[in-house]
Amino acid sequence: MTIDKTTVQVPGAALPPVITAYLAAQLARDATSALAAFTADAVVTDEGRTYRGRQQIAAWLGRAASEYTYTTEFTGSTQNGPESYDVTAHLEGDFPGGVADLHFRFVLDGALIARLVIEP
Incomplete structure (x- = not known):
């Protein structure tokens, strides 16, 4: 599957290509591209x-892509340091509670993601 990185619109700080590629893959439920x-x-x-x-x-x-059906709206982003970015998202779906506002906290190592913490 080819991911169109331009489909990911996140207001706020400009994000490195690897983060937009990961977010696009997540939206497409493409675990192989996300893992890359x-x-x-x-x-x-x-x-x-x-x-x-x-x-x-x-x-x-693989589990996250198949466990629930949900929509994601990216609501903002900030750069917290040279290799640290925070992306906020609003999710709605068939998971417990049905609605969640999450932070995706990325730490990069060069052109790849070294750490990701997903939390409210």
Whole structure:
């Protein structure tokens, strides 16, 4: 699947291409493209669980893409340091509670994502 990075509109700070590529892949439920955005030893924390390395992150991405149906509206972004970005999103769907406002906190290592924390 080819991801059109221009379809991801996030108000606020200009985001590095790897973050927009990851967000576009997430919107498309394309776990393979999303995984390509991470370093080999990346760490992801979501819903209180931590996933380390590409194998665990691939399993998390596959599960996250198929567990619920939801829409995502990216509502803002900020740059918190040279390699640190925060993207906010509003989700609505069939997950418990039905509505969530989340922060996607990215830390980059060069041109790839080294750390991602997803939290309210």
